[in-house]
Each structure stands twice: as structure tokens, then as C-alpha cells.
Amino acid sequence: MKKWIPVWVIAFLLMPVLVTAQDKENGDDADKYAELIKDAEFHEGFFNLYTTEDKMYLEVKEENLERDFLMNFEIAQGIGASGVFGGTMLNIFEGLLVNLEKHEGKIFLVQKPSRYTAEEGSAAERAVDLTFGSSILETAKVEATDEDGKMLINVYDWFVSDLSQVSQRVERAASNGNGPGRISFDKSRSYLSSVKSFPMNTEIEAKLSFRNQGNSAPRTVPDARYIPVSVHYSIAQLPEEPMSPRLADDRIGYFMTVHKDFTSDEESFFRRYVNKWRLECANEPDAEGLCDPKEPITYYIEPTVPVEYRQVMIDAINEFDRAFEAAGFRNGIEAKMLPEGADAEDIRYATLRWNVSDQSGYGAIGPSVVDPRTGEILDADILFEANMVQGWKNFYRTNVDPTTAVNELFEMSEDEATALRNGAEMASMADEIASQGTLLRSALIARGELAPDTPVPAEYVNQAMNRVTMHEVGHTLGLRHNFRSSADTPFDKLHDKDYTMENGLASSVMEYPGINIAPPGEDQGYFYSPSVGSYDLWVISYGYTPDDDRAAEIARQAAQPGHAYGPDEDARGSGALDPNVNTYDLSSDPMQWGMQRSDLVKNIWAELPDHVLADNVPYFEVTDAFTTLFSQYARAVAPAVKYIGGQYQYRDHKGDPDARAPFINVPKERQQAALDFLIEAAFAEDAFELPVGVYEQFGANRWNHWGVNNTYRGRIDFPLHESLVSFQSSILGQLVNPSRLSRIRDGEVKFGQQNMVTIPEMFGQITNAIWSEVWSAPGDNISSLRRDLQRAYIDGMSELVTDAPNGTPADARSVARMMLQDLHDRISRRLTPPYSFDAYTEAHLREVKVRIEKTLDAGLSLEN
Template sequence: MFRMSHQEITMIRVASHVLALAATAAVIALPTGTAAQDTLAVEVEEDREEAEEENLFRDFERLVRGAEVSPGFFDLYTKAGRLYLAVPADRLGQEFLMDTRVAQGIGAAGLFAGTTISTFEMDLMAFEKRGENVLLVQRPHRFGAESDDRAALAVSVSVGSSVVQSADVEAIRPDSALVLDVTGWFLSDLSGVGELTRRAARGSNGQSGSASFDRSRSYIDGVSSFPENTNIRAMLTFRSGRQGGPPSVADGRYIPVTIHYTLAQLPERPMERRVADDRVGNFMTVHKDFSSLDSTFFRRYVNRWRLEPGERVGDLRRPVEPITYYIDRTVPDEYRGWFKEAVENWNTAFEAAGWVDAIRALDLPDDADPNDIRYSVLRWNTSDDPGYSAIGPSKVDPRTGEILDADILFEANGFRGFRNTWRNIVNPVTAAEAFEMVLGVGEFQAPDPNLPGMELPGFGSALEAQGALAGLVLAARDELDPGDPLPDELLRQYTVWLVMHEVGHTLGLRHNFRSSASTPMDRLHNTEFTRRNGVYSSVMEYPTVNLAGPGEPSGDYYTHDAGSYDRWAISYAYTQNQDDAND
């Protein structure tokens, strides 16, 4: 069967228009031909636009010839060092999420692998077409008017979107998707990580140094795309212009940081929001509702994972999809079982909320990227100058507070310090260095209060001091010889508590610094009591190690299961309906 190409059809259409218009012009008198001339101008303009569109179709065929294609949420094309992204026409103006994190850092100055650039919320983004350009805009989401159209209109003219990037349309696919060259978007300081690199380049006076983005030493390091998310990895170089800086940087003049960008689909069905109660220590997503006539504009919602009820198991429900954490390949074998135990110990709290098997820990698949937001990962970092022992951030849907991703970083130096500081203290050769490390005054620790999502500065040093104290007390009780390693059971309880604490943050729980006052002194070493209620009522506490005095039997060193407060707080956030939560 004979078929004409799109180009041939367009040429015939243009020719027929020209002939028809010429005939019209010949029979209509010029003095009265204003309407016809206007029509002619419109049709000629339409033909010009069609011809330009035809060129863009041809440009697409030429552009993708030999390109590597990554189909998914947004289709990506990589060719000759350039990155192209296709935006379907029907998704212009449609909101999606963007997340940025450090994929490879420098082990200092807050630049640690897995660190998120912004804590808690992902950015709410959209593509918008304006004239010949397509804009990447960031939408405001903290301000609105939920029940008043006029108030919503007032908000819309008061709060606008930020234009983050702009690109020309390079080509149009046959399905009308607009193809953009976004190489320059991601080979830039789009993430805002430049401020951290300037801190890394600071001089001896402690002030932020100078570090500017160097495009010539930066490149797209890899891309992948899946049905619900698209990933772009960019190796960025920041030029400080001087030697020095962190010793982990090979050449202090060129600071390398790899950023992982994720563009992700918003949940198609927004999760039902749960009103927060500040008497319960949940993290919150806060909106300002200008349609409210209450004494406050603010609407506060609990940050929590989505659990959908599945089969009934007695009085409990098994969720259709449990909350799943993955243990990264970097976690040492010695700790992997303890990490899994810690994650799954949270099931006792979820049982109080009406769920069974609500949370689990699995090994990260060999072909999985720990930066992919489809996986919530427990990661193990080894840093030159950490300033933290663990970080437990999570990312939420800014509309509802639904937790979508959580990646927890555990610093190897923290575990090493807990285990070994006491052995250094009893060795007079290293005692001075050990005390510097414990107090955080030497080169071993440089806590940074600006590190996103970190625990309070100095807490890592305090944990090392606890390990030292435990070793000294056990030695004084003749349960440990000088120089011996700490008992495995102490290490297990410490690890399980620490992992539970960070997982608790990513389940939506804030700190509870009062829980250590909940246990009577005479029951601190009563394991029958502490196994039921905890050494303290919450793993979200900053505890000290629980050590028995002379002549007393040792009990639990740390709370290593969900405490009574934890069960209550999880019940409020995760009970299946709001009325039960209020009860």
C-alpha cells in the first residue's frame, strides 16, 4: 500500500494553501480585501508553524540517532556527553517531586555519601511552556486556602512559583513530547551543594572559603529511569583556587561532589492526612490555610508511611505493602543481623497500632542503587571527619506528610570509637589522644551544627565516652581485663538501640528526652521490668549506658525494643482511623 510521509503531506498542504490563497486574492478587490488579507496572514502563519514543527520532527530523528535511551517516568536520551529529557505534552503543568542528595562526598564538612540536601520535604516541581522555552519551576506548597475559592485566588496572586531552570525545545517526538537539552541544568549548582563545598574550602580562620562551580571538570555520570522515577547522577567539581582543605580531597583546588537527582511521580491518590497533636512527638508537615477562621492559620499533619489494610490476622491487619528497609552492601557482616533485628523490633509498636508484620528489613538487591528512592536503605559510611554517629532523615509528600523514602547513614567511626575508646584510655601511650577524642576537642571530631538531619553536635563523642565508661566499670567489676574488647552483648544492645533510634526518626518520631526519668531507680537492672517497658520508655531518648554498681547484678545496658512511649506514639500515627487515634 502506498503511504505518504508526514513531510510529503505537509508539503502538499502548504502548496494547496498557497494556490487557494492566490486564487482568492485574484478575485477579491484590494480596497475591500482586509478580511481576506487577515485570513491570509493567519493561514500563512499556521503553515510556517507547521513547517517549523516538521523541522523539529526531523530534528528528533537526527538527535536520537545513536543515543542511549532510558525510558521511564521521563524518557532520557544520552549522546556525546549531552543529556536530553522528553516532557510529554499532556504533562506540562503537572506536578512531580524532585529530590537531591550526595551520592559521593568527601567524608567531611557535611559532604557525606547519602546525605540529603534538603531534610524532610522533597521539592514540588513542574514543567511549564512559556513561548519558545520550557521552564522547570518549583511550586510553593506551604500556603493555600482549602475551603474558600476567593481566598485561594488571593493566595495565588500573593505566592508564586520560582523558575529554577529554562531550556529551548530541541525537538518534538512523533507523540508530541517536547525534547529538551538538560545537560546544563544538572551540570550546575542546581542542588545548592555549593554552600557546603565553600565550607569545605574554609581557611584556618574557620570562615567559609571560595569555591565556584567548574563546568569544564564536571560531567553526567549516569542515568536511569523507571515507571515512577527518573534518576540523574552528576559529578560536579568546585574550584577553590587554593591548596589545602579537607585531607580526604586529593587536590584541594578541585573539590569533587557527585549529586544524585531524582524526579519522582506524586502518589496518584494522596494519602489521608492525620491531624498532628503536639503532645505526641511526631514530625509534622505544616500548611498555612488562609481560608481558616480559627485562631490559627496553621494545619499540622503527622509524617507517616502509608499502610493499607490487607488480610486479617486475629484482631490485627497485615498491610498490603509493609514498610521495608534495605541493608546496604556496605554494612559489615558482624552488624547485619543486629541491623535487621533493630528494624523488625519496631513490629511490637505497630502491633499496638493494630498491625502485624508491618515493618521488615531485607538485603539490598545486588542490582539496586541505594540512591534510588524506591529503596529505603541503611547505609554504612566511613568518613575522614564525620562529626556525627548516625543520621536518619526521611522525605515526605509535601501535600499530605506521607513518608516516601528514608535513608539512614551510620558512621563507621562511631562504632569504632564506642568499641575502642576505653582500650585507648587504659593504654597510657594513647590516653591523651583518647580524651581529646571523647571530649571532641582534638582533630578526631568536628561536629557541624549545620549538617542537615544530624543528631545534636557532640552526641557522637558522648557515645564514645559511654563505651569508655562501660569498659572501665566492667573492668572494675572484674568482668573485663584491661585491653579486652567490650562484650558482644553490650555491642549488640548498643547497636540495636542506635539503629532503632534512627529508624524511629524515619517512622516519624521526634526525640523524647524525658523518657529516661520514667523508670524507677530500683528497677533499672530488673530485666523482667525493662524487657517489658524498656530501660527508659523510648528508644528516641539520648540515653547513657545502664551500668550496675558494685555488688549489683547487671541488667540491660540499653533499651533494645520499643518502649511504652514508642508504642503510644506509633499508635497515634498509624492506628487505622483518626477516631481510634484520638482515643
């Protein structure tokens, strides 16, 4: 009879064998772990890393799994041109919320959808989890596990890759003007260049190459076939205890972290938090209402900053002390030199750094690393471009022509709007400060206070550096641009140093101000605001006061003097309707300031060679000085356009103290004054009458090598007619912009026709001014500069009649037709013999007459 052995007995007998096999497997794995890291360099920190020549092992502990952390990308080394600049973040304010997950023997790098949230433990949270999935960015198999359960994965390919999507920037840089360039990531020419790990962050840098399959690349690339870009990856710890966020308010200008919280009572579910540093009281407030911070906000000046600017930067940072005192903190902010041995890449150090580029791309920029859960600013690295400062000192040059200066005041692409909303600077900022330095230098020479071959005073350079530093520090404190703040300073206070020290030349350092230059014979005030302004105190108080109830009360002070606010979208683009919200202007009366500034420029123009040419100075300096000052002239004149059909825009809420209506009409007399100024400055017969001797000394830049543009609009000599009519056309185009024309018609209904400069009134006055030579009998000969302007007028009016842009009111088309018909009749009468026009004028008038006839006929056929 067969005997059966119980299963448990067999299992018991085999157990030592199984345990031994398991022990052996664990031992083998531990041995493999040790073998993999035997000759590797160890980087201990937030994540432990082991690097060899072609591998990078990441040590993953069980406690690391499914624990959220932050990942950011920036360009560590760019190409110094075309938007690919070293030190610029690829995801400003949009750090990736990521974690590591383990599945099927692999580790996954997972990005979570941080914008969509719900209250923890709620039914809505389950719905959010069901709806919004995570993205798997990278994977790696577990290579080995040691006795303590630590896993080793090779993440070399995670970072020597296009994980950051920097290729999108490179594609734009390699464009030939007909869409993005054709580039591909070239792994064979890419490698890891730096690995560092600190207690709170791990920093990895990779030198990447992109193969260029086209024939276009910036000149800064040594070999256009292979475009090099270094990408810096920051992996940072998130605070264990999230910061208590401060809700944003539309009356106050902060960058925001925005969630859709599906447990919110708000109709749109949006929950908006301001981006700010964590600043908490270490003790109870004293009798003055001030407490000491547990940790002050500290900025460190990196050794790359030239010695002569270090103290200027430290003083600029310390100017914010007043703002933090208004928020309730004593010594809430401080500035130091970066300690010896400290690393700017360590997230514990917010730094100010120096950078160089071939062509100025941003001048200065203040990006931040933000906790996407709460808006807490965790780190900031402010960058300054060296050639921005070079441009301040003694060069007559500008990369912003007058036409661009005009159009930039009104136009803003969607891409630029997004970038500015996220902390970028306008591309013209650095060149504009250099251009303002040229104006100052020219004005001082004209007054006899400076010799032609002398650079601008060091006082100007230091004030400019102070202004830029405060501006960028403001960004890294969470503050958005404020282009209305200049309107808080009365025109007659611009050179009152006591007033402007207390309140600012603008009430905010987040402004893009014009340079403050006194007219001849008047005392000179500060060139730029010496300290933070009244708006800065208010906005910092709102964001940083520890008391939420106090913050809510502070927000209701929007209508109080010194609290003017208008960000990028109010200054430019379709929202540009308020004449007090501009870039590069000054004072509560931008039109009066513009009149004064344009007169200053015209007076300098009249004797320009005397102001520029010293012994052995090339004549092209006169040409460059003219074009630079022309851009300043355009900046001064263009804001007047906004008065016509303009409205003063306010963000006050119902019930705020002294609350204003959301839109208030610009009085008709101010609209008319603006139109008169524009006609005088841009369309009058003598608008650009300069002595012949000035034009004769416009020289040519004959340097001929890479990096130098030695032509003007493609010509060796200066294209005078083309430059002037281009500026005039841009002013004319902005006046007849569909949004402005529609706004005028709406204003007639909202505020009464009698309170508006109507479309017929505006068109009539412009037509009269541009065609003054033939407006009444017998008529005068027309100069070549005027003929070009008149042709531009015909082009613009004909377009309104035959092919009006989308959104143009039908009434504007009808009035344009009436203007052309009236002009046609007048020209017909002037050409009725006898007349004594010169050949140019007669030919011009005959051609215009025929063009008007064809336009009117075409317009009628379109209407039928």
C-alpha cells in the same frame, strides 16, 4: 474591466501548499528529534532521558506539563569531613514541589510555594495564587518535537550546576575560621556521572568541582584548590491520590509538614501534619482489633552493610512490630535484604546503607523523602558510618572534651536547633557511644572481667548497633528525639531485664541514653534498650492508627506513665529547665544516676594505669583513657545544674486524664541536694585528688603524620591544670547563667521564696566551698589546682559586677558584689600577721585582694 478573485478561492488554491509546508516543517522537526537521540543512551522511567557524552535530553510530553513532582538533593560523595558527608540530604523534609511549564518555545523548571495553601476552589485559594509566586529554577529551549508531540530539551546544564546550592556547605568546609571560604563553581571540571530512571523516580548524579580561592580546606581534599562534591538529584512521582494526613499534636513527637492554610479556622492559619508512611488496612480488624496492611512498611538492608550486622539490623527493625500492633496492624513493618539486581536509588526501596568518612560526622542518620502536600513519607535511606562502630570496640579516644560535654547539655545554636528539628543527629552522638564503650571496657577491667588488652564484648557492640538502628528507623517512621523518656524508668529497675525488655531502659528508642553499667557486685542488665519502649507504642499508635477519632483520644494520654516526652528544644538551649530532660543520662532520678556514675569513674581513675596498660601498650593510652572517662564524668555531673531553679515541664492539655500543671517547681530539698553534689563533684578540695602515680603515667602520643593529633591542647604532655579548671569553669558558668538566675527569681514569686535555693544561698555556698582554705581562721595553704579554680571564681563574679551578660538580674549583680566584699574582708584578715602561708598562697591571696578591690571600684563607677 478587472475581475476580482474571491479570497476564499485564493485560500483554497494555496491550501495544499500551506499544508505541505507545515507537513515538511513537522517532518523536519521529527527528523531532528530522531537525529538528536540517534546515538544517545536511553533511560526509560518516570522521566525518559537520552544521554550522550556532553548532553542530556529530557523527553517532555504534554501530560508532563504543569504536573507537580518532587525534587530532592543529597550529597552522593562528599569529602568525609566538615559537614560534607556522602549520603546526607541537603533538604531534609523540605523536598521541592516543582513542575514543568512551557512558555515561548522554552520549558521552565518551576518551584512552587508549597507551604502556603487554601481549600481548592475557594476565594482564599485565588488570594494565595495572587500573593505567592513560583520561582523559576532553570530553563531550556525545545530542541525538537516528534510526530506524537513529545518535546526534547537539553537539561545537562540544569544538573551540572549549583542548582542544589551545595556550594553553601563547601563554603563552610573551606572556612579558615573567619567567615565562609571563597569558592566558586567550576563547570569545566564538572560532569554527569550517573543517570537512572525507574517507574516512580529518576535519579541523576553529577560530579561537581568547586574552585577554592582561599588557603583553607579539610585535609581529606587531595588538592585544596579544587574541592570535589558529587550531588545526587532525585525526581520523584507524587501519589496520584494524596494521603489523608494526620494532624500533629504538641504532646507527641513527630516531624511535621506545616502549611499556612488560609481557609483554616485556626488563629495562626497553621495546619500541621505528622510525617508518616501511608499504612492502610486491607481488611476489617479482627477480634483482637488488628488488620493486615495493604502494603507493609518495608526496609531493605543493602549489601554494603557488613555481614555481622545484617541480622542485628533486621531484628532491630522487627522490634517495631509491637508498636504497629498497638496502632492496629498485624505485620505492619518488615525487614529484608535488598533483592539481587535491585537498586537502592529506586524510591520503591527504603534502605539501610553503610558509609565511611575520615572524621565521624553523624554516626548514623535517618533522612526521609516526604510529600510536601500531606507529610507522607515516600522513601528513606538510613546511613551508618563505619568509624562509629570502630570506635565502639577497643579504642581509648574521644573527640568530646569535658568542657564541651558540659556546655553541650545546655547550649544549642539556632542552626543546630533547625537541623535537629529536621532529623539531624547531634555531632557528638558517634563519639559519645564510643566513649561509653571505653567506660564499659574500663569498668569490666576494673572488676576483673576483662583483660586490659581485650576489646569490649561483642554483646555490647550488638546492643549498640541494635539501639542505633532502632533510633534511626524511628526517625524514618517520623519520630523526633525524646530526651525525657529515660525518666520513665525507675532507678531501681535499670538492671531488671524483664522490666526493661517490656518498657525499655528509656521508654523510647528516640532517646540518647547513657550506657547502663551496674555498680560492682550487682547483676548487669541490658547495656541499651533491647526493644521499643512504652512511649514508642503510644506515639506510633497516634500517628498510624487508621481511626482519626481514636488518634485524638490517644493524644490525651500524655500524662499516663510511660508517655514522657521532651524533644531537643526542651533538653538544650534556653528551654533547658527540666532536670529530667537530658541527653546521655538514665532513669527517673538523673541526679542519683549521676552520683553513681561519677563514683564509678573516680574509682576507675584511682587505678587507671593498671586497667589500661598491658604489655607493649604505649603510655598515651592512659592519657586518652583519662580524657575519655573525664567526658563521661562531666556527662554524669552536669545534669544536676538543671535542678537549681529548675521546673518539671509538661505538655498536658486542660482536661486530659491526670493532667499536670505546665510547670512544677523542683522541691527545694532536691535543689539543695543537687548543689551539694555539684560542690562535691566539681568544687571540693578533694574533687580531683588522684594518686601521684596515676598522673605520672600520663604518656604522650608521638605518632606524627596526617590524621593524628599528637598534642593535648597544643602540648605534648597533658595540661592537667588547664583541663580541670576548664571543666570547673563550665559548671560555674552554667550555674550563674542569666537564664538560670532569672528563673530563680521568677520561681521565688511563682512558688515562694522558701521553696527555692535563692541566689544568695547558692552564691554563698559556692563561695564557701571554693574558698574553704581561707573561710575561717587561720587559713590553710592553697594547692595549685585550687588556686586556678579560685581565679575562675573571681573572673566569673567580677564579670557579674562589672560587665554582666544581657539578661542578668540586677539582684544577681548585687549579691555577687556582696560575695566579693565578704571574701575581700576575710582575705584581709587572713593576711594580717602573724600567718604562715607558703609563697604561692600568699602571692595568690594578695593578688586576689587587689583584683577584688579594682572590681568593686569599677562596679561602683558603672553604677554611678
